[in-house]
Amino acid sequence: MKDTQISPSEWEVMRVVWTTHPITSKEISRILNEKKDWKLATTKTLIGRLVKKGMLTTAQNGRQYDYSPAVTEDESLKEASGHLLNQVCTRKVGELIEMMIESSTLSIGDLESLENIIQMKKENAPEVVACGCIPGQCTCS
Ligand SMILES: [Zn+2]
Known part of the structure; x- marks a missing residue:
């Protein structure tokens, strides 16, 4: 099973890629700039982690890379909520x-x-x- 536990910052990147793909790191960075004060390097670091985790796929496009989601938003939400529910006693889930x-x-x-x-x-x-x-x-x- 791949490690699909992702940080809040990584979620921000995934949401952009789920909305628009294929997409380059520059475009992801430009969209996130509205909300986050991240440099392109920060966004690239997050993208690199997501590729390693198997959450993003890459395709070379000339001199740059195009990124696409390797998992759907629904799958990821289901998994994230599962992780959260597993962190408490079953009697506290309600x-x-x-x-x-x-x-x-x-x-x-x-x-x-x-x-x-x-x-x-x-x-x-x-x-x-x-x-x-x-x-x-x-x-x-
Ligand atoms: Zn218990």
Whole structure:
């Protein structure tokens, strides 16, 4: 399995490449300049890391390189949320999701699809979620 855990700065680069590709490092840097005070060298360093992690593919285009995403945004979001959920006790996942919902601005459509998911989940929900933590890493036992 490839290492697709990426830093917040690397996410900024990925979002540009997901939106527009193939794209050169100069173009990525120009777009990010609106938001970040990064030099071209910084953007190039981030791109290099993402290539190493298998998140970006490269193709030579004359004297420069074109970059494209090697994974979709959806796949990456799914993986990133999985990593986050794995960092807490399974019994705290509900609380974590509550916090995420509470601190987000959600559309009527978002809320309706959340309601649907909750309805479906309710049909097979256990009374209590099992805790898989090692002793000393949570207060369940
Ligand atoms: Zn636990």
